[in-house]
Amino acid sequence: xxxxxxxxxxxxxxxxxxxxxxxxxxxYKWVEIGxxxxxxxxxxxxRFYRDEVQVFMRAHGFLRSWEPMPEEKT
Numbered sequence: 001x002x003x004x005x006x007x008x009x010x011x012x013x014x015x016x017x018x019x020x021x022x023x024x025x026x027x028y029k030w031v032e033i034g035x036x037x038x039x040x041x042x043x044x045x046x047r048f049y050r051d052e053v054q055v056f057m058r059a060h061g062f063l064r065s066w067e068p069m070p071e072e073k074t
Contacts, residue, residue: 010050011048011053013028013046016053028046030056035060037052
């Protein structure tokens with residue numbers, strides 16, 4: 001029996017930047033203008049809900065409607 005890979009519910013700012021192929025500064029700007037929602041951990045680090053990032057990527061042309069999130073590709 002093989003185990004399925006674990007899909008994290010949250011992504012870091014760096015994860016989002018890599019997925020969208022932009023700089024972390026660009027992701028921060030999206031947060032600042034309200035295009036992408038994030039929250040801060042008690043340690044002050046930004047986190048993003050994976051599902052919200054997927055919706056954002058589809059809405060802004062980073063991901064087509066039939067494509068899985070890049071980490072899900074095998």
